[in-house]
Amino acid sequence: MVAVLERGLSASKSFNIKRMFHSLSTRQQQPQTLVVENGDSHLVESKTPESQNSDCFTESPVESMPPMISPLTRPGKRPERQQADTELKDRFAKLLLGEDMSGGGKGVSSALALSNAITNLAASIFGEQTKLQPMPQDRQARWKKEIEWLLSVTDHIVEFVPSQQTSKDGVCTEIMVTRQRGDLLMNIPALRKLDAMLIDTLDNFRGHNEFYYVSRDSEEGKQASNARSNDKWWLPPVKVPPGGLSEPARKMLYFQKDSVTQVQKAAMAINAQVLSEMAIPESYIDSLPKNGRSSLGDSIYKSITEEWFDPAQFLSMLDLSTEHKVLDLKNRIEASVVIWKRKLHLKDNKSSWGSAVSLGKRELFEERAETILILLKQKFPGLPQSSLDISKIQFNKDVGQAVLESYSRILESLAYTVMSRIEDVLYTDSLAQKQALLAEADAGRTSETDSESAGSSHSGEETEKLDPHYSKTLLDFMGWSDNSSKGGDKPTKSPSLTPKKLSYLEKLENFNGFRSPKDRH
Numbered sequence: 001m002v003a004v005l006e007r008g009l010s011a012s013k014s015f016n017i018k019r020m021f022h023s024l025s026t027r028q029q030q031p032q033t034l035v036v037e038n039g040d041s042h043l044v045e046s047k048t049p050e051s052q053n054s055d056c057f058t059e060s061p062v063e064s065m066p067p068m069i070s071p072l073t074r075p076g077k078r079p080e081r082q083q084a085d086t087e088l089k090d091r092f093a094k095l096l097l098g099e100d101m102s103g104g105g106k107g108v109s110s111a112l113a114l115s116n117a118i119t120n121l122a123a124s125i126f127g128e129q130t131k132l133q134p135m136p137q138d139r140q141a142r143w144k145k146e147i148e149w150l151l152s153v154t155d156h157i158v159e160f161v162p163s164q165q166t167s168k169d170g171v172c173t174e175i176m177v178t179r180q181r182g183d184l185l186m187n188i189p190a191l192r193k194l195d196a197m198l199i200d201t202l203d204n205f206r207g208h209n210e211f212y213y214v215s216r217d218s219e220e221g222k223q224a225s226n227a228r229s230n231d232k233w234w235l236p237p238v239k240v241p242p243g244g245l246s247e248p249a250r251k252m253l254y255f256q257k258d259s260v261t262q263v264q265k266a267a268m269a270i271n272a273q274v275l276s277e278m279a280i281p282e283s284y285i286d287s288l289p290k291n292g293r294s295s296l297g298d299s300i301y302k303s304i305t306e307e308w309f310d311p312a313q314f315l316s317m318l319d320l321s322t323e324h325k326v327l328d329l330k331n332r333i334e335a336s337v338v339i340w341k342r343k344l345h346l347k348d349n350k351s352s353w354g355s356a357v358s359l360g361k362r363e364l365f366e367e368r369a370e371t372i373l374i375l376l377k378q379k380f381p382g383l384p385q386s387s388l389d390i391s392k393i394q395f396n397k398d399v400g401q402a403v404l405e406s407y408s409r410i411l412e413s414l415a416y417t418v419m420s421r422i423e424d425v426l427y428t429d430s431l432a433q434k435q436a437l438l439a440e441a442d443a444g445r446t447s448e449t450d451s452e453s454a455g456s457s458h459s460g461e462e463t464e465k466l467d468p469h470y471s472k473t474l475l476d477f478m479g480w481s482d483n484s485s486k487g488g489d490k491p492t493k494s495p496s497l498t499p500k501k502l503s504y505l506e507k508l509e510n511f512n513g514f515r516s517p518k519d520r521h
Contacts, residue, residue: 088149091117111402115393118150118403122410129414130235131213132421134203147195151407154184157400183277184400187270191407194263198414201256201263210249211240211425238425244432245425253429257422264381264415271408272377274401280338281395284388292336292365300332304368305361311371315379326380333369333376334388340366382416 095117098107107113125143129135135143158178165175179185213236214220220239245253293301303314320326340362377383385393396402 109397111396111399112394114150114153114399115396115402115406118147118406119410121146121150122414126410126414126417129202129417129421132202132205132211132418132425134206135199140199147407151188151192151403154188154400154403155180157181157184181400183274183404187274187404187408190266191270191404191411194267194411194415197259197263198411198418201260201418204252204256208249208252210245211238211428213237214239232424235424238428240425240428240432242432243436245429250426250429253422253426257419257426260415260419260422264412264419267408267412267415268377268381271405271412274405274408275389275392278392278396278398278401278405280388281391283395284391285338285342288335288339290339292339295335295339296332300329301336304365304372309368311368311375314372315375320380323380323383326376326383327386330373330376330383331387333372334386337366337369337373338388340369381412382420 094101095110095113097103098105098109098113099116100107108116121143125135125139157180159181160176161179163175163177165173167173216233216236244250289295296304300318303309303317318325318329320329344359344362344366393402393405396405
C-alpha cells in the first residue's frame with residue numbers, strides 16, 4: 001500500500017495541477033450523481049472510502065490524462081507554416097535593420113537592402129535553371145509569394161494628384177488625393193506581366209520529349225559534347241534525335257525564342273530608363289579624369305571624334321574576345337559620357353572641367369558614345385554591371401527606383417538564361433541535321449565510286465550534284481585532266497601551270513578561299 005501511494009504521489013508531481021484538481025473533483029462528484037435502476041425499485045449505490053482510495057491510487061494521472069502534444073511537434077503543415085512565418089519575420093527584420101544585426105545604425109539604406117533582397121531571392125529561385133523544363137511547384141509558389149511581399153512596399157509610395165469631389169448638395173470641390181507614384185504605376189504591372197510570360201514559357205516545355213539532357217560524366221554525355229557545350233562545362237549536354245528535331249518542335253522553339261527576346265528587350269528598356277534617372281554619386285564623379293580623351297584613350301577617342309563614324313565598324317575593329325575587355329570598354333565610354341554631359345551643364349568655362357571643344361561637337365560625341373553603349377548591350381546581353389551602374393545602385397536612396405531596377409534586372413537575366421537554353425537546343429539540332437546530310441552525302445559518294453569502277457563516264461557530274469561542298473579546280477574550268485593513270489594521251493600543258501601554283505590553289509581550297517564573302521563572315 002505504501003509503495004502504491006509513493007508511486008501515485010511521484011507520478012502526480014509531473015502534471016498540471018489544474019488538470020489534476022479537475023480530475024479529483026470529478027471523482028468526488030461521482031458518488032452523488034451515480035444512480036443505478038434495478039427493476040421497479042430505485043437504489044442509490046455509493047462507493048466506500050476504501051474503494052475510492054484504491055481507485056484514486058490505481059488510476060494514476062498518467063493513465064487518465066490525455067498526452068500533451070507540443071504545437072511544434074504536431075503532425076501536419078503547421079510546423080512548416082511556423083517556419084515560413086519565422087523566416088519571413090527574420091527577413092523583414094533584416095530589411096528594417098539595413099542588414100546590420102548589431103542595431104547600431106551602420107547598415108545600408110532601405111533602398112539597397114530591398115534591392116539586395118530581390119536579387120538574392122531571384123538567385124535562390126532561378127539559379128538552378130540549367131534545363132528547359134517547368135519550374136517545380138514549390139519553387140514557383142515561393143517565388144510568387146515572396147516577390148509579392150517585396151513588391152508590396154511600392155503600394156505605399158504615393159504622390160498627390162488633383163481630383164474633384166461632389167458633396168451631397170451638388171457642390172463640386174477640387175481636392176488632392178493620393179495615388180501610386182507614376183513610374184511605379186506604369187512599370188510594376190508591366191514587370192509582373194513579363195514575369196508571368198517567362199514562367200509560362202518554361203511551362204510550355206512540359207511534355208516535350210524530343211530533346212533531353214544527359215549527365216556530362218556519362219558515356220552518352222561525352223558523345224553529345226560539342227564546342228558550345230564544352231564552353232559551358234557546368235551545364236548538362238543536350239541530346240536530340242539522330243535526324244534532328246521534328247518541324248513542329250523546331251517551330252515551337254523558334255516561337256518561344258522570339259517571345260523571350262521581346263521580354264528581354266522590354267525588361268532591358270525599363271532597367272536602362274530607371275538607371276538613367278538615378279543620380280550619379282559624387283564619389284564616382286571624383287574618380288573620373290578631367291577629359292574624355294584620358295578616359296577613352298587616344299585611339300578610341302580619335303575614332304569617335306572623326307568626321308565620318310560608323311559604330312558597327314568601330315566595334316568590329318576592337319578586340320572584344322573576352323568579357324573583361326568588353327566591360328572595360330563599356331566603363332571607359334560611360335565615363336566619357338558623364339564627363340561630356342557634366343561639361344555641357346557647367347556654365348563656368350574657367351573651371352577645371354572646361355574644354356576648348358565646342359558644345360555642338362561635344363553633343364555629337366556624346367550621341368556617338370551612347371550609340372556604342374546601346375550596341376554593346378544588344379550584342380552582349382549577359383554582360384555584368386558597369387562601374388557606373390554599381391555606383392548608382394549602391395548610393396541610391398529612392399526605394400521605388402531600387403525596386404524597379406532590381407526587378408527588371410533579374411527578369412532580364414532570367415530571359416537571357418532561358419534564351420541561352422533554347423539556343424543550346426537549336427545548336428544541337430543544327431549539328432544533328434548537318435551530320436545527317438553528311439551521312440547522305442557519304443552514301444551517295446560510295447554509290448558513285450561503285451559506278452566509276454563499272455566505267456561510268458558521268459561520275460564527276462554526279463559527285464558535284466551529291467556533294468554540296470564540292471568545288472571545281474582550275475584544271476576543271478580549263479578542261480585539262482590528268483589521264484596518265486588511264487593510259488590516254490596527255491594534253492599539252494600550259495607553260496604557266498607549275499606544281500607551285502597547284503599547291504597554292506589547293507591551299508586556298510583547304511582554307512575555303514572560294515567561298516562567297518557572305519559565307520566567310
